[in-house]
Amino acid sequence: xxxxxxxxxxxxxxxxxxxxxxxxxxxxxxVVQAGAFLILMWVLGKFVYPYIINSIDERRKTIEDxxxxxxxxxxxxxxxxxxxxAMLMKARAEADEIIKRGQQEAMSAIEAAEDKAKLRTAxxxxxxxxQLQVDxxxxxxALRKETVSFVSMATEQIIHEKLDVEKDAAxxxxxxxxxxxx
Numbered sequence: 001x002x003x004x005x006x007x008x009x010x011x012x013x014x015x016x017x018x019x020x021x022x023x024x025x026x027x028x029x030x031v032v033q034a035g036a037f038l039i040l041m042w043v044l045g046k047f048v049y050p051y052i053i054n055s056i057d058e059r060r061k062t063i064e065d066x067x068x069x070x071x072x073x074x075x076x077x078x079x080x081x082x083x084x085x086a087m088l089m090k091a092r093a094e095a096d097e098i099i100k101r102g103q104q105e106a107m108s109a110i111e112a113a114e115d116k117a118k119l120r121t122a123x124x125x126x127x128x129x130x131q132l133q134v135d136x137x138x139x140x141x142a143l144r145k146e147t148v149s150f151v152s153m154a155t156e157q158i159i160h161e162k163l164d165v166e167k168d169a170a171x172x173x174x175x176x177x178x179x180x181x182x
Contacts, residue, residue, distance in 0.1 A: 148172045 020027045151172050 144176065147176070151175065 020030075148169070
């Protein structure tokens with residue numbers, strides 16, 4: 001029997017009905033506590049746990065909805081960034097086209113102004129030539145009149161008589177025509 005006293009099972013067997021007392025456990029109190037525990041579990045399971053589970057489910061759903069919304073927002077942001085990049089590229093291309101068109105228009109305007117200036121210069125030169133021809137012709141006429149006058153005076157001096165206007169003009173024309181044909 002000494003072997004039984006040293007083994008754990010042997011000790012319990014040897015203790016017998018006083019086992020709970022040997023361990024310092026009051027079995028009546030243990031039963032009351034077990035009943036209280038079962039009632040507490042039933043109350044918690046009936047009233048508290050469903051509320052907590054519902055709260056947890058609602059919170060999980062809120063978190064999942066938030067994550068889904070965050071994913072949608074991220075996708076929308078990426079789409080918006082892509083659209084913005086595309087719009088920027090399009091705007092840059094349009095700006096480049098406007099600049100190119102502006103440069104072409106400026107070159108066209110410059111060329112048109114140069115052409116207009118050349119035409120105006122040519123017109124001024126032509127007008128100057130015409131005016132020069134008119135002035136030359138006027139100077140020739142004036143020179144002829146003066147020449148006729150001088151020849152008339154010289155003829156009077158040489159001939160010592162006054163010629164009438166017809167004879168004078170005919171004589172002068174004859175001299176001038178000889179000079180021009182020579």
